[in-house]
Amino acid sequence: MGVLNKRTALLKEDAVEDDDLVDVSGDESETESESEPEEGDEDVKLSEPSKNAIYNTDGLLDKLGDISWPDNVEWIHKLSIDIDQEQEVDVNDDLARELAFYTQALEGTRQAFEKLQSMGLPFLRPADYYAEMVKSDTHMEKVKGQLLAEKKKIEEAEERRKGREAKKLAKEIQAQKQKERAKQKKEDIESVKKWRKQRQQSGFAGGDKDAAMELSLEDGKAFERSNKKRPGVAPGDRSGGKARQGGMGKKPKKREIRNSKFGSGGRKAGKKQNTADTINDLRGFNKDNASGDKKRKR
Amino acid sequence: MGKKRKHSETAIAVAPAKKKDEAAPERPQRTLFGWKDEKHKNEQLEEEEQEAATHSTPLFRNKEKVLVTCSRRINFRYRHLMLNIVSLLPHCKKDNKVESAESKGATLNELVELRSCSSSLFFECRKHKDLYLWMAKCPNGPSVKFLVNAVHTMEELKLTGNHLKGSRPILTFSSNFDSNAHWKLLKEMLIQIFGTPKLHRKAKPFHDHVFVFSIVDDHIWFRNYQTSVPHNESDKIARGGLDNMTLVEVGPRFCLNPIKIFGGSFGGPTLYENPFYVSPNQIRALEKRQKAGKYAKKVKAKTRRKMHELSNPLEPDEFADMWKE
Known part of the structure; x- marks a missing residue:
């Protein structure tokens, strides 16, 4: 209780009697907000000026008269410029504050340079005037490195962003294309159907052939291509499926199969792997079972 | 080396009038680049003197260190x-x-x-x-x-x-x-x-x-x-x-x-x-005290609860010892 009272008295000159809990918590939040650091190690101000602060105007002005240079000192000795600050600057807005300082400096230098120019004094460093600088070369090298690294980072990020966007765009285009293709197909089928109807109406006598074709057209499978690169070809096949289809005529069939299997070139791996075709191919299965059974029976 | 040269220059700048008064033309000073140009120097001195005369004060020189x-x-x-x-x-x-x-x-x-x-x-x-x-x-x-x-x-x-x-x-x-x-x-x-x-x-x-x-x-x-x-x-x-x-x-x-x-x-x-000044020590103390306030608040709440209970005692339960017998 006493501790709390003291704390509030610190910030506010008039100590508030805080008896109920609600009041205390309210005070707490207030003090917290007040003591929040503004910029890392920023300070806190009293909410209202303390009453017994000394302000000796006469003394201050007296001292000012003591130390100040004679009135007729030329400007070149002082090099000081006063700049009007147009509006109040918000301290906590870093950007606005720095901008205010920057404009002040810029305006000041302009005025000073004009004055110097009117005096006819050289004030700009010639390009061939080399002298010791405030920051050493090694330090400036570091600064440069830092700047370059930052630039590189930004560029890389930009690149990545662009890549992502391009990918997105490509995807969209692809989807669009597929849609169009499907539409085209539908239209084609539609037109064929229409044409057939027209033909039937006009009195063309279609046979069984037509019906069969219709069936295949109905589910649209006839237009679909197999999505395999080389349908009916085993992955290790070097002849491009020709061996399976059986002979080009001259060479014996067996030789061709062998060539396709063992001949030079092509991938060697996956040769013995089954594919859908080899699985479905039951030609070699149970070939001489019947005779074998007979033998066993005997 | 540098110090010495500076000294001689200041002497020239500070006491220009004295040198001028000397009737006999002094031997020009020797510098690294030959004889110091007496005539030019004199002109400069005159200029400075004029400046001083127009201001009617001794020549101002900032010697801040x-x-x-x-x-x-x-x-x-x-x-x-x-x-x-x-x-x-x-x-x-x-x-x-x-x-x-x-x-x-x-x-x-x-x-x-x-x-x-x-x-x-x-x-x-x-x-x-x-x-x-x-x-x-x-x-x-x-x-x-x-x-x-x-x-x-x-x-x-x-x-x-x-x-x-x-x-x-x-x-x-x-x-x-x-x-x-x-x-x-x-x-x-x-x-x-x-x-x-x-x-x-x-x-x-x-x-x-x-x-x-x-x-x-x-x-x-x-x-x-x-x-x-x-x-x-x-x-x-x-x-x-x-x-x-x-x-x-x-x-x-x-x-x-x-x-x-x-x-x-x-x-x-x-x-x-500065009427608004709070020393950083005080700020830190304040922060610490805020943290300490948590406990104080708890204690205070406890005592208040006790006071409240004392002031408003519960009514004696008439069925309290019903099953004891």
């Missing part, structure tokens, strides 16, 4: 700030660390006198955290004590500018320095301490940086910018050059919060006291 020191046990960051300021002020003398606290006023005054300086900047670090800056005009005051906040040193890589070491800075002040007596005094002190004297022996003849002193929120903010103007000759700016001028920040940055102004140097009667 600033002693820069710090207290022992200073933080590295603050020490770097001090070194940056040393590099910005060619007219300063840096001294060893001084034992801070108690009797610093007297010893510091002695030290300044010993080094024949006319003003001093004393960086006092307390608790390795808080930096106080004393700015004093030395033989007889005034002196100001600041709390230094928001320190950024020149070593930081985001400050990319660079300028000649020892070129004279242009000092810009925001107009609210003229609003109050204490700000006026501070402005005069800042001009004298941070302005490099004209014709100082270490000063370079060009101007390529600008200091900003601005009062925002009752604090003095300091910035140092490099000016870059497109030009090809040293005294002429290309057309539109002033409009194309850009500034690059060199650093350091700091923010001064004036605490007190004293009449003497490092002491004396208080002339001004």
